[in-house]
Every structure is written in structure tokens, then in C-alpha cells.
Amino acid sequence: xxxxxxxxxxxxxxxxxxLVASGVALTAVALVLPSLGEAGIxxxxxxxxxxxxxxxxLFGSALGIGVVAAEVERGTARISWxxxxxxLRWLWIRSWPIxxxxxxxxxxxxxxxxxxxxxxxxxxxxxxxxxxxxxxxxFLVALAMAVLVGAAIRHVLPGLLVAIAxxxxxxxxxxxxxxxxxxxxxxxxxxxxxxSDAVIALIEHAHALxxxxxxxxxxxxxxxxxxxxxxxxxxxxxxxxxxxxxAYWTLLAIxxxxxxxxxxxxxxxxxxxIRRWGPR
Amino acid sequence: xxxxxxxFRLQPSSIGFAAFVCLGLAVASLWLTSDMRSVLxxxxxxxxxxxxxxIYAFQDTHGQAVMMTQMGVSLATYGVPLVLGVPILTxxxxxxTAMIAxxxxxxxxxxxxxxxxxxxxxxxILVGTMAFAAEQLAQAYFPxxxxxxxxxxxxxxxxVTRSALMLVAGIALGAIIGRMLPGLLVSIGxxxALSAFLxxxxxxxxxxxxxxxxxxxxxxxxxxxxxxxxxxxxGRLISAQEGEILTQELYEENGGVEPDPALLPQQVIFGIxxxxxxxxxxxxxxxxxxxxAVAGGLAAAVVRRRRPE
Numbered sequence: 001x002x003x004x005x006x007x008x009x010x011x012x013x014x015x016x017x018x019l020v021a022s023g024v025a026l027t028a029v030a031l032v033l034p035s036l037g038e039a040g041i042x043x044x045x046x047x048x049x050x051x052x053x054x055x056x057x058l059f060g061s062a063l064g065i066g067v068v069a070a071e072v073e074r075g076t077a078r079i080s081w082x083x084x085x086x087x088l089r090w091l092w093i094r095s096w097p098i099x100x101x102x103x104x105x106x107x108x109x110x111x112x113x114x115x116x117x118x119x120x121x122x123x124x125x126x127x128x129x130x131x132x133x134x135x136x137x138x139f140l141v142a143l144a145m146a147v148l149v150g151a152a153i154r155h156v157l158p159g160l161l162v163a164i165a166x167x168x169x170x171x172x173x174x175x176x177x178x179x180x181x182x183x184x185x186x187x188x189x190x191x192x193x194x195x196s197d198a199v200i201a202l203i204e205h206a207h208a209l210x211x212x213x214x215x216x217x218x219x220x221x222x223x224x225x226x227x228x229x230x231x232x233x234x235x236x237x238x239x240x241x242x243x244x245x246x247a248y249w250t251l252l253a254i255x256x257x258x259x260x261x262x263x264x265x266x267x268x269x270x271x272x273x274i275r276r277w278g279p280r
Numbered sequence: 281x282x283x284x285x286x287x288f289r290l291q292p293s294s295i296g297f298a299a300f301v302c303l304g305l306a307v308a309s310l311w312l313t314s315d316m317r318s319v320l321x322x323x324x325x326x327x328x329x330x331x332x333x334x335i336y337a338f339q340d341t342h343g344q345a346v347m348m349t350q351m352g353v354s355l356a357t358y359g360v361p362l363v364l365g366v367p368i369l370t371x372x373x374x375x376x377t378a379m380i381a382x383x384x385x386x387x388x389x390x391x392x393x394x395x396x397x398x399x400x401x402x403x404x405i406l407v408g409t410m411a412f413a414a415e416q417l418a419q420a421y422f423p424x425x426x427x428x429x430x431x432x433x434x435x436x437x438x439x440v441t442r443s444a445l446m447l448v449a450g451i452a453l454g455a456i457i458g459r460m461l462p463g464l465l466v467s468i469g470x471x472x473a474l475s476a477f478l479x480x481x482x483x484x485x486x487x488x489x490x491x492x493x494x495x496x497x498x499x500x501x502x503x504x505x506x507x508x509x510x511x512x513x514x515g516r517l518i519s520a521q522e523g524e525i526l527t528q529e530l531y532e533e534n535g536g537v538e539p540d541p542a543l544l545p546q547q548v549i550f551g552i553x554x555x556x557x558x559x560x561x562x563x564x565x566x567x568x569x570x571x572x573a574v575a576g577g578l579a580a581a582v583v584r585r586r587r588p589e
Binding site for chain 1: 293374459462466472
């Protein structure tokens with residue numbers, strides 16, 4: 001086992017052990033659920049998907065806060081920073097094994113939840129944040145943010161709470177910022193012609209009229225009474241504005257670029273902080 | 281107030297976080313409650329709002345905000361006690377202050393009681409305030425119904441008992457593990473398991489009976505619905521799936537026209553009526569508080585035996 005991995009394991013064996021154990025358990029459950037038929041589609045499926053969404057943020061933050069804040073709080077930073085060739089190198093050696101282990105756990109989990117979604121309800125809106133490589137991206141963002149917050153606050157518990165809040169806000173903010181792009185990718189599909197193809201997002205339910213080019217034109221009928229409205233809507237075709245599954249890889253590339261930028265900036269800021277501050 | 285000052289000095293971030301979350305959610309809940317109740321003041325007037333008559337009175341106007349607030353309360357039910365409970369012992373062990381504090385205290389048990397009691401009081405005050413506000417919010421959202429089992433576990437007494445159990449379980453896990461971050465992670469896993477267990481156990485506290493009248497409606501608050509069957513004309517009960525197949529066959533035999541209602545199997549809904557919520561709450565609370573006492577005993581036993589390394 002390489003020395004940095006051994007050091008990471010010895011310093012955070014509880015956290016890493018729990019990460020690996022819960023990741024493997026969740027992956028196994030996600031793989032087994034589709035074979036249970038109806039029983040695997042209900043609440044159990046939702047619990048697995050919600051844990052896949054929350055787990056990377058939680059473990060990334062718990063592991064990241066331990067890198068700088070725990071060392072400072074325990075007073076060991078004084079020794080390890082003095083012994084290290086440079087603080088930048090120390091940070092790199094402390095961080096990469098955790099990132100590697102986290103990614104190695106998150107990639108199979110993301111693949112298992114993607115398979116779970118595809119097999120149990122392929123036509124559902126498939127929540128890109130809970131499947132595929134995005135699970136690993138969320139872990140890396142949470143890790144980098146927690147390392148930065150830990151370096152800034154230098155206390156484990158407040159740092160952990162702030163890191164979880166910041167990462168959650170960042171991930172929600174990214175999702176909201178991508179909404180205009182998703183709206184641009186959306187296509188109109190008549191409700192009756194809805195296929196079992198995957199859908200990234202359902203923008204809205206609406207009513208439309210056939211257009212001259214073979215497509216659809218959204219229409220909102222003007223009516224004064226309920227009876228008048230019902231008659232007006234009967235003449236229209238119910239449609240959905242959806243983002244088709246093919247947009248997933250573009251969305252992944254955009255989120256990947258944002259995640260890479262966040263991780264780079266967070267690590268650069270961490271280096272800036274720990275280079276200047278003397279250990280307490 | 282020395283104990284309160286000492287508790288705050290030892291755990292400023294935990295208590296600050298708990299106060300911010302609980303009081304913030306309580307204020308949000310009470311504000312939404314008063315806003316919804318103010319709408320109903322116009323009931324009985326010539327132009328009374330739609331909210332005066334329908335079950336989902338505030339679904340369109342307040343639904344989103346109420347849902348977000350209730351989700352926050354559900355998370356805080358488990359999150360706040362863990363943040364308060366887990367660090368009590370883990371910080372002392374991790375920072376090695378237990379090595380000084382335990383030999384100096386005459387009895388470790390007494391030391392534990394003095395460390396836990398202030399936090400428990402603070403937690404009960406904060407969580408109790410949030411639970412009261414969440415209860416008001418749940419009742420205001422369904423102004424025309426007995427809310428019965430709706431939002432059980434995320435309001436009122438059930439919220440306080442669950443939080444108390446998680447606080448004591450967090451202290452016990454902290455004593456066993458001795459490290460804060462792993463203690464928090466394991467406690468979060470335990471809270472997920474506990475929430476799932478209590479949810480699954482809810483229909484078991486009382487035996488289900490046949491629901492009648494408005495309680496058989498699929499939507500809306502009130503009773504705890506545990507299952508559905510179909511009753512044949514001769515009084516025999518068959519499963520829901522068999523009943524649906526039989527109904528479909530009768531329609532097909534009749535050429536798609538509704539058959540004689542006397543021949544159709546009648547749906548029977550099983551569950552626990554809303555007025556029996558108090559009994560269920562009492563039984564669950566007794567078990568949860570009993571589990572909290574066991575967890576407290578476990579924490580005390582571990583602290584008595586543990587080496588303060």
C-alpha cells in the first residue's frame with residue numbers, strides 16, 4: 001500500500017472504513033432491488049436514491065474537515081507542517097488518497113443507481129444528481145469545500161456544519177443555474193406519445209396545437225367559465241416539455257467543468273490559507 | 281445559571297447551531313400558521329375564500345413553503361440532537377481533557393450527569409419549541425380535519441421523544457466510539473435506521489380495524505391506512521388484487537357498462553382511526569423513552585469502565 005494511502009488510513013480509518021462499508025452496502029442494495037420486482041420500486045428505491053444524494057456530501061465533508069481542522073484542533077499540525085517538505089506537498093499527500101478512495105466507492109455506486117433507475121422505471125425523470133459519475137463529482141466538491149472550510153475555521157464541528165451547508169447551497173445553486181440551459185434543451189412531446197425513453201427533467205405540462213412544420217405550438221386558451229375552459233382544452237393536445245436523456249452527457253460535462261473549477265479554487269484557497277497561518 | 285454558562289462555553293457551536301435551526305424553523309412555522317389562519321377569518325362572509333371548504337385548503341397558496349418547513353423540521357428532529365449529544369464525550373476523549381476531568385470528579389457518573397443534564401435541558405427547550413410550532417403548522421394546514429397521524433414523528437410529543445432518544449443514543453455512541461466524526465457518521469446511520477423502524481412499527485402499536493365514512497378516503501389527513509381488501513356479496517373478504525380483477529371481469533361481462541352495484545365487490549379499507557392517535561402516541565412514546573433510558577444506562581456503563589486515553 002503506498003505510504004500516503006497508509007497515512008490516510010491510519011489517521012481517518014473510522015471515516016474511511018464507514019465510507020467504504022456504507023458505499024459497498026448501498027451499491028449492493030441498489031444492485032439487488034431491481035430483482036425484487038414490485039417490492040424494489042417503492043420506498044426502498046427512494047431511500048437508496050436519497051442516500052446516494054446525501055451520502056457523498058456527508059462523507060466528503062466529514063473526511064475533508066479532518067484534513068486540516070482536525071490536525072489543528074488536536075495540535076498535530078504543528079509537528080506535521082514542520083516535518084513536511086512544504087505545506088502544499090503535505091496538503092496534496094493528505095488529500096489525494098481520500099479523494100481516490102471516495103471516487104473508487106462513488107463510481108460503482110453511481111453505476112448501480114443508474115442501473116436501478118433504468119430497470120425499475122426507465123421513463124421516470126431520472127434525477128441526474130443521483131446517478132453515474134455525478135455521485136463522484138459531488139464527493140470531490142464536498143471534500144474540497146470541507147478542506148477549505150476546515151483551514152479557515154480550524155474547528156471540526158462548526159467547520160463540518162458550515163461545510164455541509166456551503167456544499168449543499170453550492171450544489172442546489174448549480175442545479176438552479178443550469179435551469180435556463182435545460183429549458184433550451186427541452187422538446188415538446190404529446191402526453192399520449194410518451195415513450196419509455198429516459199427523461200432528464202420535466203419542465204412543464206401544457207397544451208399545444210399541431211404546427212405547420214409537424215411540431216407543436218404551445219397554446220393557452222382564454223376562457224371565462226369552467227365549462228368554456230373544458231371545451232377549449234378538449235380541442236388541444238396535452239403535451240409535456242421534457243429534456244431527453246441524450247442531454248445527460250452534456251449536462252455531466254458542464255457539471256464536471258463546474259466541479260473541477262470549484263475543487264481547483266477551493267484547494268488553491270486552502271493552500272493560500274495554510275501557507276500564511278502558523279499552526280496554533 | 282452557572283451550568284448553562286458552562287454548557288455553552290464547552291459547546292458553543294453545537295448550542296448555537298441548535299438554537300439557530302430550532303428557533304428559525306419555529307418562527308417559520310408560526311408565521312406560516314398565522315398567515316394561513318388569517319385567510320380563514322373571512323369564512324362565513326359572502327365572498328369566503330376557497331380555503332374555507334376544501335380539504336387541501338392551502339395546497340396552492342402555501343403548499344411549497346409548508347412542505348419545505350416540514351422537511352426542515354423532519355431533518356432537525358434527528359440532526360439537532362446528534363450535533364448536541366455526540367460531542368459531549370467525544371470531545372473530552374479526543375482532546376484528552378477526560379484524563380483530567382474524570383480523576384478530578386469524585387464519581388464519573390456524577391460528572392456525566394452534570395455534563396449531560398444542561399445539554400438535555402437546552403435540547404428539550406429548543407426542540408420542544410420547534411415541536412409546538414410544527415404541531416400548530418400541521419393543524420393549520422388541514423383546518424377542517426382531525427389531523428390524526430399526519431406528520432407523525434415531525435410534530436408535537438413524537439418529535440420530542442424521538443429527539444430525546446437520538447440525543448442519548450448520540451452520547452452513548454460517542455462514549456463507545458470515542459471520536460467525534462465517526463461518532464456523528466454512525467449516529468446519522470442509526471437515525472436513518474431508527475426513523476425507518478419507527479415508521480414500519482407505527483401500524484403495529486394497535487390492531488387495524490375497518491375504517492368507515494370519510495376515513496376511507498384515500499387522500500387527506502387523519503387515520504393511518506394499513507391496507508385494502510374487497511368484500512364479496514356473500515361477506516367473504518378477498519385481496520385487493522383479486523377484487524380489482526373480479527371488478528374488471530364483471531365490467532367486461534356486462535359489455536363495458538357498469539354492472540349491478542350489488543354484484544360488484546366493495547372495497548374495505550383497514551387502518552387505525554384518527555381518534556385513536558393518542559393511544560398509539562402513548563405506546564410509542566413509552567417504548568422510545570424506554571429505549572432512551574437503556575441508551576443512557578449504556579452511556580453510563582461505558583463512561584465508568586472506559587480508559588480516558
